[in-house]
Amino acid sequence: MTDLAVRSPVALLRRVTQPARSMGRRVEGRSVYLILTLTAAGLVLLGWFLPWFVGPFTAGTGFSPQDVVSSAPTGFATVLVYVMGASALIVVLSPLAELVARLRKMTLGVRVDQVRAIAGAAGLVAAVLVYVLVGVIREEPAFGVLSSTTITNSAVWLTMYGFGVALFAYGAKGLVLTRPNLAFAIAALPFGALLPLMFHQAPDFLLWAASSLAIYTLLALGLNVVVGFAGLLDLGYAAFFAIGAYACASLSSPIHGIHLPLWVLIFLGAAIAAIFGALLGAPTLRLRGDYLAIVTLGFGEIIPDLATNNVFNLTGGPNGLPGIDQPKIGPVDFGTSPQWYYWSIVAVTLISVLLLRNLQRARVGRAWVALREDEVAAAATGINTTTTKLLAFAIGASVSGLAGAFYGSMLTAISPDAFQFQVSIAVLSIIVLGGIGNITGVILGSFVLTFVIFWALPHAHEWSATFAHNFNVSAVGNINFPQYTYIIYGAALILMMLLRPGGLLPSRARRIELQTGVESESLAAVQGRA
Amino acid sequence: MTATAPAPPVAQGDAPKPALLELRAIDVFYGRIQALRSVSLDVADGEIVALIGSNGAGKTTTLHTISGLIHPSRGEIYLRGQRINTLGAERIARLGVGHSPEGRRLFQRMTVRENLEMGAYARRDREGMRDDYERVYTLFPRLRERHSQLAGSLSGGEQQMVAIGRALMSAPSVLLLDEPSLGLAPVLVDVIFEVIREINAKGTTILLIEQNARLALKNANRAYVLETGSISLSGPAEELLNSPAVQRAYLGV
Ligand SMILES: Nc1ncnc2c1ncn2[C@@H]1O[C@H](COP(=O)(O)OP(=O)(O)OP(=O)(O)O)[C@@H](O)[C@H]1O
Ligand SMILES: [Mg+2]
Numbered sequence: 001m002t003d004l005a006v007r008s009p010v011a012l013l014r015r016v017t018q019p020a021r022s023m024g025r026r027v028e029g030r031s032v033y034l035i036l037t038l039t040a041a042g043l044v045l046l047g048w049f050l051p052w053f054v055g056p057f058t059a060g061t062g063f064s065p066q067d068v069v070s071s072a073p074t075g076f077a078t079v080l081v082y083v084m085g086a087s088a089l090i091v092v093l094s095p096l097a098e099l100v101a102r103l104r105k106m107t108l109g110v111r112v113d114q115v116r117a118i119a120g121a122a123g124l125v126a127a128v129l130v131y132v133l134v135g136v137i138r139e140e141p142a143f144g145v146l147s148s149t150t151i152t153n154s155a156v157w158l159t160m161y162g163f164g165v166a167l168f169a170y171g172a173k174g175l176v177l178t179r180p181n182l183a184f185a186i187a188a189l190p191f192g193a194l195l196p197l198m199f200h201q202a203p204d205f206l207l208w209a210a211s212s213l214a215i216y217t218l219l220a221l222g223l224n225v226v227v228g229f230a231g232l233l234d235l236g237y238a239a240f241f242a243i244g245a246y247a248c249a250s251l252s253s254p255i256h257g258i259h260l261p262l263w264v265l266i267f268l269g270a271a272i273a274a275i276f277g278a279l280l281g282a283p284t285l286r287l288r289g290d291y292l293a294i295v296t297l298g299f300g301e302i303i304p305d306l307a308t309n310n311v312f313n314l315t316g317g318p319n320g321l322p323g324i325d326q327p328k329i330g331p332v333d334f335g336t337s338p339q340w341y342y343w344s345i346v347a348v349t350l351i352s353v354l355l356l357r358n359l360q361r362a363r364v365g366r367a368w369v370a371l372r373e374d375e376v377a378a379a380a381t382g383i384n385t386t387t388t389k390l391l392a393f394a395i396g397a398s399v400s401g402l403a404g405a406f407y408g409s410m411l412t413a414i415s416p417d418a419f420q421f422q423v424s425i426a427v428l429s430i431i432v433l434g435g436i437g438n439i440t441g442v443i444l445g446s447f448v449l450t451f452v453i454f455w456a457l458p459h460a461h462e463w464s465a466t467f468a469h470n471f472n473v474s475a476v477g478n479i480n481f482p483q484y485t486y487i488i489y490g491a492a493l494i495l496m497m498l499l500r501p502g503g504l505l506p507s508r509a510r511r512i513e514l515q516t517g518v519e520s521e522s523l524a525a526v527q528g529r530a
Numbered sequence: 531m532t533a534t535a536p537a538p539p540v541a542q543g544d545a546p547k548p549a550l551l552e553l554r555a556i557d558v559f560y561g562r563i564q565a566l567r568s569v570s571l572d573v574a575d576g577e578i579v580a581l582i583g584s585n586g587a588g589k590t591t592t593l594h595t596i597s598g599l600i601h602p603s604r605g606e607i608y609l610r611g612q613r614i615n616t617l618g619a620e621r622i623a624r625l626g627v628g629h630s631p632e633g634r635r636l637f638q639r640m641t642v643r644e645n646l647e648m649g650a651y652a653r654r655d656r657e658g659m660r661d662d663y664e665r666v667y668t669l670f671p672r673l674r675e676r677h678s679q680l681a682g683s684l685s686g687g688e689q690q691m692v693a694i695g696r697a698l699m700s701a702p703s704v705l706l707l708d709e710p711s712l713g714l715a716p717v718l719v720d721v722i723f724e725v726i727r728e729i730n731a732k733g734t735t736i737l738l739i740e741q742n743a744r745l746a747l748k749n750a751n752r753a754y755v756l757e758t759g760s761i762s763l764s765g766p767a768e769e770l771l772n773s774p775a776v777q778r779a780y781l782g783v
Contacts, residue, residue, distance in 0.1 A: 363651070370648050373637040380597055380631060382623035382652030382700060508639070 208338050211410060214345040215403045217446040219423075220430040221352055221439065222399025227428070228437030228507065229360060230392035231372030233293040236300020237427055240397035242307060242419035243276050244269040244404025246315055249414050252325040255316070262327040262334070262409055266348065269405035270398040277397025281390045300424050307416040320415025324408045334409070341410050348402055357439055359395070368392060433496055435503030444504050452492065549608070550575045550735050551596065551627075551704050556605035556615075558588075558595050565591045567760040568605070573704060578726070578736045580746035580767060582780060583756035589739045590632045592756070593706045596737075597629040598622040609704070624652045628702025632709055632739075634693040638682030642673055645681050645692050649699030658701065666695040669725050687718040694725070704735040711742055723749050743780035747771040755780070 223237045248265040251258045260268070284295050310317035326335035334340045359365055367388045370378040379385050408414045426449065434445020464479050500506070549572040558566040565588050573579045581589050594600045596607060598619035607615040614622050623629070628649075637645050646666060650659045667674040670691040676684065681692055690710055697705055710726065711719040719742075727749060730736050740746035747753055747767040755763035755776065763770060770776045 366644075366648065367651070369640065370637055370651075373639060374635045376599060376631060377635040377637065377696075378648075379599055379619035380623060380629040380635075381648050381696065382620045384618065384620040386618075 208342075211338060211341045211345050211406070213447065213450050214342075214349045215407055215410075216427070216430065216450050217349055217443055218345075218352060218403040219400055219427045220434070220442045220446045221349075221356055222396045222403070223427050224396075224431045224437065224439065224442045225356065225359075225399070226392050226396035228431060228442070229365065229368040229372075230389060230396075231368070232389065232392060233290075234296045234393075234396070234424075235293050235428065236296040236298070236303070236421075236424055237396075237400065238419045238421070238423035239280075239300045239303035240273045240277055241400040241404050241407070241423065242303050242416075243397075244273040244401030245408045245414050245419070246307060246321065246404075247272045247401075248405040249321040249324045249408040250314060252409065253321060253323050255321060255323075259325055261329070262325075262344070262405065265405045265409075266402055269401035271401070273401030273404065274394040274398035277393040277395075278390045280397075281393030285386060285389055297421075300421060304416040304419045307419070315416070318416060320413060321408070322413040324412045324414070326409055326412060338410075341406065345406050348406070352399060352402065353439060353443070356399075360439070364388065364391060429493060431503075433493070433503055435505040435507055437507035438503070438505050441503050441505030441507065448504070452489065549573065550610060551737065552608040553592075553596070554606045554608070556592075556595060556602045556607065558591055558600060558602050565759055566595065566602070569756070569759070569761055570605075571754050571761065571764070573735055573737050575703075575735055576730070576733065577752060578730050578738060578750045580738045580740060580750035580753040581756060582740055582743045582746050582753060584780075585741075586758075587756040588759045589756055590708055593629065593631075593708050593737070593739060596622075596706060597627050620652070623700060626701075626703035627706065628697035628700045628704070628734075629706045630693045630697040630708060630710065632712075634689045636681040636684075636689055636692055636696070639680060641678050641680055642684070642692055643677040645696050646673075646699050649696035650701075652700060659699070662699055662701060666698055669698075669728065670695060686713050687715070687722075690714060690718075690722060691725075694722070694729075698729065698734070702734060704737060705729065706737050708739045709741060710738070711740065711745060719745065743776070744771070747776075 219237070219241060222240075223234060226232050226234045226237070248269040250256060251260045251268065252262070252265055253259075280296070280299055284292050287295060307315040307320070308318050315321065326333075327340075328334065332340055360368075367378065367383045370381070370383055371385060371388055375385060378388075407418075430445040430449045431442050432445075433449055434443065435441025461480065468474055496503075551573040553569055553571050556566050556569045557564065558569075569588070569592060571579070571581070571592075581592060583589050591600065595602050595615075598614070598617055598621070602615055605615070606613055609622070609625055609627065612625070614625060614627075617625075637648055640648065646663060650662065653659055667677075672688060673691055673695060676688060681689065684692065690712075694705075694707065694710060697707075707726065710722050714722065723745065726736060726738070738746060738750060747770055750767040752765065753767045753770050754761050755770070763773070763776065765773075771781075
């Protein structure tokens with residue numbers, strides 16, 4: 001099943017992205033996948049065995065291997081759990097085995113990939129069956145309705161199974177694919193699309209999680225155009241997200257009595273954000289690096305401040321805008337089930353990825369690369385540096401407009417808090433972590449960081465408390481994790497930059513820069529203005 | 531033509547060809563510092579013209595001004611009679627000015643081939659582009675071998691070849707070369723200059739900057755001498771080569 005699912009989109013995407021011949025072709029080193037696998041394996045393990053340690057926390061999820069083992073008809077379910085455990089073990093151990101083999105200068109054949117692929121697939125299938133089984137035993141849906149107050153709450157489940165599928169693709173790549181990087185992108189994206197099909201009924205909280213993940217993915221993809229493709233450091237990206245969200249909210253709520261449909265709003269939000277992108281871009285054209293960063297930083301501070309102060313009575317002040325429409329199209333009511341948001345955001349994200357990929361490989365994309373490399377030479381070869389930079393700002397901002405349109409409608413209310421500096425930094429961290437300039441890396445980064453920021457860190461104290469309770473280690477239970485959230489987060493970023501300065505999946509340019517120390521030069525310097 | 535300094539006897543025997551490129555009394559400032567003072571020069575179709583001068587004389591500034599990277603505060607520049615000094619660099623490049631800048635300025639993290647592709651960025655005629663890749667690879671067989679190597683990892687000489695090749699890929703009618711021999715071994719300098727003459731023989735006009743005045747004057751039809759921002763001498767290359775003033779100042783005789 002997954003084989004087909006992985007393969008045919010590959011063929012499709014290949015055809016779609018054909019125009020690029022020599023530019024943008026990437027082949028990543030294997031070590032990337034090593035680390036990727038280790039991370040993925042760790043996460044999957046965490047997901048599988050976590051419930052044993054966090055009894056209270058799993059109450060809402062309905063997932064409890066203990067139940068399966070103790071109350072299920074013996075035999076089948078137990079076997080499943082063992083299959084899960086075994087496959088997890090293989091998946092975790094195989095990269096280690098590979099490392100050892102590599103250190104001893106042995107070569108590993110396709111066999112290893114095969115084993116890993118089978119293990120990944122078996123683990124996935126077993127996990128799904130356990131979920132379903134638990135539901136059947138308890139005579140309740142596999143997933144109870146979680147309160148949707150924190151939609152990112154359960155991103156972890158999704159992330160885990162995303163990694164599971166990705167892992168499978170990793171194992172499968174040696175067998176079916178020649179472009180592993182692309183394979184990863186394909187495997188990682190539709191995991192969301194496949195998931196609901198795997199379960200009887202689409203579990204709400206998974207869908208909420210997927211939708212909010214996708215919003216961060218969109219934001220990261222947009223910022224990646226500015227920072228990654230064009231090399232312009234933007235520290236105030238959340239401002240465009242805010243502009244898109246507020247514009248769309250104003251046009252689809254009782255505030256002005258305007259109720260435009262979401263489909264129109266997506267485009268409007270994107271267009272408005274793009275205009276502001278260009279507006280910010282215009283005065284900063286000559287700035288580069290740190291100067292540009294400071295200007296964008298200021299912009300990022302101003303916009304939420306304007307919203308808080310209710311400028312022109314448009315933004316509703318600190319309380320923001322309530323009562324944003326949830327669209328209703330015939331029988332489809334976005335208010336009743338998150339699945340409609342989910343499907344539309346996944347579609348929009350997929351389309352954005354395709355468009356951005358093509359853009360990167362089109363003339364503009366090459367112009368961005370040239371601009372990043374050497375502005376003077378770029379200008380001398382006939383590239384209009386002004387429009388090229390403005391285009392980067394506008395396109396980058398427009399993607400956040402898309403995200404903003406969905407964001408407001410999903411939450412039915414927005415307030416200035418959601419667009420503070422931390423959001424800009426979170427999105428920037430996503431692309432830095434994932435690999436600046438590499439779409440696949442950015443998508444991967446959005447999964448990892450959404451997991452860390454919105455799930456792992458906020459819940460770390462609950463885990464430690466249960467852990468302390470179950471194992472009588474009171475010291476652990478007293479750690480005040482929320483207080484240390486940003487310390488942990490910061491330390492993780494520092495560690496990441498030390499270990500893999502190019503991100504999880506570095507773009508070609510970054511890799512070369514790290515290897516050779518080659519940097520770029522600006523036009524303003526030659527003109528005597530910098 | 532212009533002789534602002536005590537003018538030595540330099541004749542001007544050329545037949546009045548129509549100027550392909552013409553600078554009229556150009557002034558350029560970097561902030562408050564004046565880098566060019568009323569520089570006038572012209573380059574006729576099919577010529578190799580050399581611009582020589584000591585460090586900081588303003589040679590690079592002149593080329594940057596021609597290709598629109600810097601705008602003059604006074605004076606005009608004409609390309610085939612069309613005024614270009616107010617246009618942006620990208621327009622000027624599209625009008626047929628190819629610029630191989632000082633220090634090569636390659637796109638280091640792109641391959642040789644991609645650098646050449648960037649040179650042809652403004653073009654859309656696929657046929658002509660294919661011929662031009664072939665032309666560049668024929669001029670520099672070395673680049674054909676290295677077409678998929680990253681530009682930043684090439685040797686200095688190879689980088690210079692890419693820089694010239696990239697400028698040629700825009701199919702320019704006038705090629706501006708800024709110190710093509712800089713940092714190259716004598717053998718390679720000969721190769722580069724041979725290619726420059728070959729490019730010129732195929733119909734591309736060339737405006738050339740050189741530190742090595744003798745080399746420049748030997749290869750050019752005409753030359754201008756730039757001294758602290760203004761033209762002090764000009765004339766046929768051979769005459770300048772024999773002029774005592776030039777010999778003393780630039781040829782170390
Ligand atoms: N970006 C700049 N900002 C300020 N001054 C500049 C700038 N570029 C050049 N100058 C000044 O303008 C003058 C001419 O510089 P230019 O680079 O044109 O000299 P050049 O003749 O090319 O010298 P070289 O042979 O050393 O390359 C110099 O005095 C230099 O200091
Ligand atoms: Mg110079």
